[in-house]
Amino acid sequence: MDEQLIKSGNLPLRRRSLLPGTGFFYPDSLDEDRSEERAREAIEGAEAVVVTDSDADGLGCIALVREMYDAALDVDPFLEEIENRLSEADQSDDEEDEDDEDQPESSVALLAAGPHSLTESLEYVADYAETGVDVFICDIAPDEYEPIAESVETIRKRSDRVSWYDHHQWPEAVAESVGEAGVDLVVGDSDEECSTDVALRSLDYEFDERFTDLAEVTRDHDLWLNEDPRSKDLADYAYWTSAEEYAAVVGAYGADLPESVEDYIAHRRVEKEQLIELAVDRAAYKSIGPWTVGVTYGRCSQNEVADGLQEAGADAAVIVKPSGSASIRGSETFEQAHLVARQVEGGGHPKAAGCKPDIYDDMMDYAYHWTTEGETTKRVILAAFRRVAEDVAAEDEAEQDEPTAE
Known part of the structure; x- marks a missing residue:
């Protein structure tokens, strides 16, 4: 197949907004082989390993851990690379910045993960980490313990320290199982703290003020x-650049990003705003139970799109992505997104x-997804919204039927 067919950088913006990025079209087997090899190279010989979400919150945690271990990467080569990217006038969001295979490695290994790749990442640590390594897992909450049980227990037997810092909603049984495995689990209040906050207060180290500021932002x-x-700059920068670059830059500068990074963010933000506008314009609004749900589609920044839908009167926002996943955002009048x-x-x-419904059996399903x-x-x-609305209504009715104490 002509490789240009999966590179959407030269398409008109509206057409590009309907399709996933280039990486989507590469087989998982190629990504898995490459991911395992790079994970092995990072983990072998490391004194600590951090498995973390790849957003700004998760990467704030790796910056803290590397600071504590005096293992931060030199930021200057990354800043030079940013200058090079700024000189490329045809940079588009179809060409996400990838980790450079030749970049230096830290003695604190970084495995960028997410809810769907957590099991795989922990398996890599269990397979390749040396005895005595410290392991940190940050900004990820598993839905079930069984898929990660073997890896967690293997890592705990081999490691001097296994700490898990998070702020998401944990199923009680999963939290109990992780704790019983010997993991130091610290879960902050999701209404009060982010995972960087949790790591900052949990790590036994006197951090410079810039890290306190980084956690706050x-x-x-x-x-x-x-x-x-x-805070918007941090979020956009973490999304647009590699995990290693982000960790190095915020580790050196905190939340006050250097001028070259600010210039790069401004450059990328022009197209970002156009994609947000397209997604908001194509939204539809549905009345479900007591809520108005705004639902849209596109390759875009979900937080800002959700803000736009809520400004138009939505209690909840659903942003369906070309990759098949979706983001669900709530508000003061809708707190049932999870x-x-x-x-x-x-x-x-x-x-x-977030979610990705299990409805894609072959490429014809994806073709229908993109064209519709x-x-x-x-x-x-939306059917799931209706079921939740029915459950909420039933709970309210049951409460009203309960006899009041005299």
């Missing part, structure tokens, strides 16, 4: 407070969750 975005303009997501292979917070702007995915998620 990261929290501002991760808890959707949006009171500090720097309940909806759990019904369609997902999970998260009461006001922010996610029609089937939207239908499945």
Whole structure:
């Protein structure tokens, strides 16, 4: 197949917004082989390993751990690379920055993961980490213990320290099992702390003030407070660049990013705003139970799109992505996002969750997904909203039927 067919950088913006990025079209087997090899290279010989989500909150945790171990990478080569990227006028969001295979390695290994790749990442640590290594797992909450049980228990037997720092909603049984395995599990209040906050207060180290500031600004975005303009910069930068680059830059500068990084963010943000506008314009609004649900489709920044849908009157926002996944965002009038997501292979917070319905059996299903702007995915998620609305109504009715104490 002509490789240019899967590179959407030269397409008109509206057409590009309907399709996933280039990486989507590479077989998982190629990614898995490459991921395992790179994980092995990073883990072997490391004095500590951090398995963390690849957003700004998760990567704030790796910056803290590397600072504590005096293992931060030199930031100057990354800044030079940013300058090089700025000189490329045709940079587009179809060409996400990847980790450089030749970049230096830290003695604290970084495995960027997520809910769907956590099991695999922990297996890599169990297979390749040396005896006595310290292991940190950050900003990820598993839905079940069984898939990670063997790896966690193997790692705990081999490691001097296994710590898990998070702030998501944990199923009680999973938290108990992780604790019983000997893991130091610290879960912060998801309404008050981000995972960087949890790591900052849990690590036995006197951090410089810039890391306290980094945690505060990261929290501002991760808890959707949006009171500090720097928090949007952190979130966008973490999304647009490699995990290693982000960790190195915020480790050196904290939340006050250097001028070259600010210039790079501004450059990328022009197209980002256009994609947000397209997604908001194609939204539809559905009345489900007591809520108005805004649902849209596109390759876009889900947080800002959700803000736009809520400004238009939505209590909840659903943003379906070309990759087949979806983001669900709540508000003061809808705090059941995690309940909806759990019904369609997902999970998260009461006001922010994600999922990927198991409805894609072959490429024809994806072709239909792209050409109908996610029609089937939207239908499945809206059906989950209806079930949650029915459950909420039943609970309210049961409470009203309970006799009041005299």
